[in-house]
Amino acid sequence: MISIKSSREIALMKKAGDILATTFDVLEPLCIPGTTTKHLSEVAEKVIRDAGGIPEEKGYYGYPAAICASVNDVVVHGIPSSYKLKDGDIISIDIVVSYQGYMADACRTFTVGKVSQEAMRLIEVTKECFYKAMEVCKPGNRVGDISHAIQTHAEKNGYSVTRDFTGHGLGRSMHEDPSVPNFGIPGTGPILREGMTIAVEPIILQGKKESRVLKDGWTAVTCDHKLAAHYENSIVITKDGYEILTKHEEGEN
Numbered sequence: 001m002i003s004i005k006s007s008r009e010i011a012l013m014k015k016a017g018d019i020l021a022t023t024f025d026v027l028e029p030l031c032i033p034g035t036t037t038k039h040l041s042e043v044a045e046k047v048i049r050d051a052g053g054i055p056e057e058k059g060y061y062g063y064p065a066a067i068c069a070s071v072n073d074v075v076v077h078g079i080p081s082s083y084k085l086k087d088g089d090i091i092s093i094d095i096v097v098s099y100q101g102y103m104a105d106a107c108r109t110f111t112v113g114k115v116s117q118e119a120m121r122l123i124e125v126t127k128e129c130f131y132k133a134m135e136v137c138k139p140g141n142r143v144g145d146i147s148h149a150i151q152t153h154a155e156k157n158g159y160s161v162t163r164d165f166t167g168h169g170l171g172r173s174m175h176e177d178p179s180v181p182n183f184g185i186p187g188t189g190p191i192l193r194e195g196m197t198i199a200v201e202p203i204i205l206q207g208k209k210e211s212r213v214l215k216d217g218w219t220a221v222t223c224d225h226k227l228a229a230h231y232e233n234s235i236v237i238t239k240d241g242y243e244i245l246t247k248h249e250e251g252e253n
């Protein structure tokens, strides 16, 4: 069942999204050689709680940290650890914040020191995939239009899209209907309606589309150990388009 949110619910999700955007603002400058991913998680948890939010990933099906910190060939769900970031790494930080029971979910891929041209291009194209998807986000279009926009832009640039992880509805829960895959056929799937809230999250792989989960039960890596990038925002479908809930009105993140 796809729920339609009231303006009160959307305002609470926006507040959660605002806390999330602030968290990215604090974390981005910390993504430098020598910082541990565990430190990033601890800082994020403090920023979120100080703002009156809850880091919802912590304890989610037993997940042990406040953020997912996925470095280089880690596709999603990298567990923060004593690993020290090093020059040339890329790190995808995926965070879910709730505020008064309402969720916002977003991810950014940051660079550490000086990264390769190839890595920069992967990160840029991944973000572009999100905005290609936004072009079709309006009432009457379908989830498959979003999926197709992401897949087309990624593959046109020589990349592949994951089949193993999808975007999703969200609100009172982190994951609600509908599922929003990163691949699909235009004109198919659920119809987008005003008040629907979804997380759109291109997860783009430099090499082949296959990933596998490590023995820790969480960390998903690319099978070919090439890079992965991830760009995600929570959005609401509006009367004539969409609004992003997890970005400051102005500013980078």
Ligand code: MF3
Binding pocket: 056, 057, 058, 060, 061, 063, 067, 068, 077, 094, 095, 096, 105, 199, 201, 232
């Ligand atoms: N934030 C992820 C998503 O985009 C979910 C993280 S799973 C968790 O759906 F266990 F880490 F919380």
Ligand code: CO
Binding pocket: 105, 106, 167, 168, 199, 201, 232
């Ligand atoms: Co998500």
